[in-house]
Amino acid sequence: MGDKKALLYEGKAKQIYETGDPETVIVFFKDDATAFNAQKKGRVEQKGKMNNAITALVYEYLGKKGIETHFIEKLNNREQRVRKVSIVPLEVIVRNYAAGSMAKRLGVEEGVPCPETIFEICYKKDELGDPLINDHHAIFLGVASHEDLEMMYTLASRINDALKELFDRIDIILVDFKIELGKTTRNQIILADEISPDTCRLWDKKTLKKLDKDRFRRDLGEVTEAYVEIYERLKKVLEK
Numbered sequence: 001m002g003d004k005k006a007l008l009y010e011g012k013a014k015q016i017y018e019t020g021d022p023e024t025v026i027v028f029f030k031d032d033a034t035a036f037n038a039q040k041k042g043r044v045e046q047k048g049k050m051n052n053a054i055t056a057l058v059y060e061y062l063g064k065k066g067i068e069t070h071f072i073e074k075l076n077n078r079e080q081r082v083r084k085v086s087i088v089p090l091e092v093i094v095r096n097y098a099a100g101s102m103a104k105r106l107g108v109e110e111g112v113p114c115p116e117t118i119f120e121i122c123y124k125k126d127e128l129g130d131p132l133i134n135d136h137h138a139i140f141l142g143v144a145s146h147e148d149l150e151m152m153y154t155l156a157s158r159i160n161d162a163l164k165e166l167f168d169r170i171d172i173i174l175v176d177f178k179i180e181l182g183k184t185t186r187n188q189i190i191l192a193d194e195i196s197p198d199t200c201r202l203w204d205k206k207t208l209k210k211l212d213k214d215r216f217r218r219d220l221g222e223v224t225e226a227y228v229e230i231y232e233r234l235k236k237v238l239e240k
Ligand code: TMP
Pocket: 093, 099, 100, 101, 102, 130, 176, 177, 178, 198, 199, 200, 201
């Protein structure tokens, strides 16, 4: 256990604090929002509180589905206790429909369904703007082995199946999402970071209204409302 001690790391949307326990850290969710590699900066009222609550609900749900995550417990409105892992410097993106950077890169309309799930990896490196890379590059960089990559794609696919089922129950289309994975001291790869409207594209099934960070990225307005809406819908099906 242990209480919040020194700040270990500060990212764009979260802070990570040491605790008295070397095996665990505390994540603090900020209201800060950035986009396009932090060229666009802002604040979204209540975002920290919502992403903390949404991530807690989603990681508890995934845990029950047999998916190992770093999540231990929600401590308060803005903080959760998680297992300390070493983050693999790759973002794994899973796509069920074309959108965002893939729609742009391939010159296709947003919303076109992917006949097979599409997986992408990006190298987490702010100076380079987190470039899209492939497995060969990841191995060249020494950030993951063939076995690690295989485990990461398998885990991402299981997470996608579980999340599609969950979001379908709340009338949301899971367009795409990004996950980050961490290695435990025993070299096990588990789900880390967060899953929230910051890291997913979530469209209302009936109206196709975007209920995610694209509202901030694209100046669509009603940003806080979108995060609250996702939380309220998830709460209805997941909270006892
Ligand atoms: P993209 O279409 O911009 O590549 O985004 C794909 C998914 O990844 C989308 O759900 C948003 C999420 N994402 C992040 O979580 N962090 C990021 O830095 C970026 C660029 C995307």
